Amino acid sequence: MQHDALxxxxxxxxxxxxxxxxxxxxxIVERVAPAxxxxxxxxxxxxxxxxxxxxxxxxxxxxxxxVALLSEALELKPLLPADARIYVLNGLAxxxxxxxxxxxxxxVINTLDQARRWADQARRSGRRxxxxxxxxxxxxxxxxxxxxxxxxxxxxxxxxxxxxxLVMSHLACADNPADAANEAQRRRFAELAERxxxxxxxxxxxxxxxxxxxxxxxxxxRPGIALYGGExxxxxxxxxxxxxxxxxxxxxxxxxxxxxxVGYGLTYIAPDQRRIATIGxxxxxxxxxxxxxxxxxxxxxxxxPIIGRVSMDxxxxxISALPLGAIAEGDFVELIGPEQTLxxxxxxxxxxxxxxxxxxxxxxxxxxxxxxxxxxxxx
Numbered sequence: 001m002q003h004d005a006l007x008x009x010x011x012x013x014x015x016x017x018x019x020x021x022x023x024x025x026x027x028i029v030e031r032v033a034p035a036x037x038x039x040x041x042x043x044x045x046x047x048x049x050x051x052x053x054x055x056x057x058x059x060x061x062x063x064x065x066x067v068a069l070l071s072e073a074l075e076l077k078p079l080l081p082a083d084a085r086i087y088v089l090n091g092l093a094x095x096x097x098x099x100x101x102x103x104x105x106x107x108v109i110n111t112l113d114q115a116r117r118w119a120d121q122a123r124r125s126g127r128r129x130x131x132x133x134x135x136x137x138x139x140x141x142x143x144x145x146x147x148x149x150x151x152x153x154x155x156x157x158x159x160x161x162x163x164x165x166l167v168m169s170h171l172a173c174a175d176n177p178a179d180a181a182n183e184a185q186r187r188r189f190a191e192l193a194e195r196x197x198x199x200x201x202x203x204x205x206x207x208x209x210x211x212x213x214x215x216x217x218x219x220x221x222r223p224g225i226a227l228y229g230g231e232x233x234x235x236x237x238x239x240x241x242x243x244x245x246x247x248x249x250x251x252x253x254x255x256x257x258x259x260x261x262v263g264y265g266l267t268y269i270a271p272d273q274r275r276i277a278t279i280g281x282x283x284x285x286x287x288x289x290x291x292x293x294x295x296x297x298x299x300x301x302x303x304x305p306i307i308g309r310v311s312m313d314x315x316x317x318x319i320s321a322l323p324l325g326a327i328a329e330g331d332f333v334e335l336i337g338p339e340q341t342l343x344x345x346x347x348x349x350x351x352x353x354x355x356x357x358x359x360x361x362x363x364x365x366x367x368x369x370x371x372x373x374x375x376x377x378x379x
Contacts, residue, residue: 263308
């Protein structure tokens, strides 16, 4: 049986609005001009399918793509135009130099050892190899410290072998524009970039930084969550379009009497006769277990509370508020969408939109919609 046919029987479906992703990208492009806008497509485009999302962004004009791992870059490379540039944020693992160079992928150099190994690879290949260099401007996560910057800047063996095509860093508190750490990092980044490669393009801004004032935009911004409809600024209203809809199929409908328990541990006890539905989605699909007895599903605007614990493949919802027979086995209810936003789900789960998106599992029927391309396709 074909995959598309199997999708027709899937117990849940994830609908990705490609037009919304492109609209979010276009908004950022306009906002940061004359700086360029890249696209961060690591973690399978934040769980939404890099093999579909990245080529769509490339057709919209994006030419700079950031992933976390070389394996992600190698999978993406054949799907993008020849002039696309792919950067590996987590740097250059020992032994990966030849594969990285052969694929034309650009490592983000984070340590002196990575710099040495990339320079050695360039000398073996007989040509200067391009790379980005990340400096630590205050997040203490990845990148060269000040002493490392001085050492690398003074090393002709590196500068003769490696073309620094980008100097970058990362903002720790961009979700709070008022945080003084943002300006401190901006100043520190400018100092380190000037010492390392004063003529190289610079990149500091992530999604939140892309929506900040122009001083943070530098030459290239690197939006990630903003492309996928997540609000990158706490309490913000940036005008980004929502991208995902998550729906789950009703597997069974039943009536339970007062005093009946629901789910593992029987944590929910019916206060009176209740009508409940079991839907085919659980924590194996990335729906947080902690949302049992907290979140809800929606049916035509009606809130249907999740009752009891979230199981691996299913969970119960209370449909007593609906007219008898209004919802039946095989119908779909909304879990993320117009009635319950991605941010609302993250808030209820006590986490961030990034975690919700990247946790969404592979068992969904994935549907990509685009009115501009006049297409709807599953993957």
